[in-house]
Amino acid sequence: MTDWHRVSLEKISKEVNTPEGYIRISAPLEHDNIVNGDGLRAVLWTQGCPNHCPGCQNPETWDYEAGMLIEIDIIKKELAKFKGQTGLTFCGGEPFVQPKACKEIADYVRKELGWNVWSFSGFTYETIVEHGGAALELLKSLDALIDGPFILSQRDLSLRFRGSKNQRLLHLEYGTGKILAIE
Numbered sequence: 001m002t003d004w005h006r007v008s009l010e011k012i013s014k015e016v017n018t019p020e021g022y023i024r025i026s027a028p029l030e031h032d033n034i035v036n037g038d039g040l041r042a043v044l045w046t047q048g049c050p051n052h053c054p055g056c057q058n059p060e061t062w063d064y065e066a067g068m069l070i071e072i073d074i075i076k077k078e079l080a081k082f083k084g085q086t087g088l089t090f091c092g093g094e095p096f097v098q099p100k101a102c103k104e105i106a107d108y109v110r111k112e113l114g115w116n117v118w119s120f121s122g123f124t125y126e127t128i129v130e131h132g133g134a135a136l137e138l139l140k141s142l143d144a145l146i147d148g149p150f151i152l153s154q155r156d157l158s159l160r161f162r163g164s165k166n167q168r169l170l171h172l173e174y175g176t177g178k179i180l181a182i183e
C-alpha cells in the first residue's frame with residue numbers, strides 16, 4: 001500500500017457531519033449540463049473535500065462547514081422538475097464524504113426518474129472498495145465513477161470529463177460496483 005493510499009483511507013473516513021435527511025451542497029443544482037458526463041445531466045455540487053489537490057478549481061468547496069445544508073427531500077423535488085435529463089452527476093467537493101445522502105439521492109433518481117448516476121471522486125476506486133461501509137454502498141449505486149485526485153503535473157484538458165491523466169472514467173455494474181470498462 002502506498003503512503004498516499006493509506007492517507008486517503010483516513011481521509012475518506014472523515015465524513016461531513018450532516019443531520020439525518022440533509023446534504024451539504026456548495027452550489028445550486030444544475031440541469032442540461034453536458035460537460036460532467038454523457039448526455040444532458042443534472043449536477044449536484046457537494047460541499048466538503050479533504051483531498052486539497054494543488055491546482056483544484058473549486059477550493060471553496062473544501063470546508064466541511066461551508067456551503068448550504070439542505071433537506072434531501074427538497075433536492076428530490078427540485079430534481080424531479082428537471083425534464084429531459086439523461087442522468088445525475090455528483091461533483092465536488094468530495095461526494096464520498098457524504099455517502100449516505102448521495103446514495104439516497106442516487107437511488108431516488110434511478111428508481112423514480114429513470115436516470116443513470118455518475119460521480120466524481122478524489123479517491124480511487126480501490127480506496128473506496130477497501131474502505132467499504134457507506135462509501136462502498138454509494139459506489140454500488142453508480143453507473144460510472146471518475147476517480148482519483150487532480151494532479152497538476154498530469155493535467156490534460158483533452159481528456160473526456162477528466163482533468164489529469166491519472167484519473168479514470170470507470171463504467172460500473174449497478175448493484176455490485178464491478179468495473180465493466182475503463183476509459
Ligand code: SF4
Pocket residue numbers: 049050051052053056057058059061092093094121122123149150
Ligand atoms: S478532489 Fe476535487 S474538489 Fe477535492 S481538492 Fe481535489 S480537485 Fe478539488
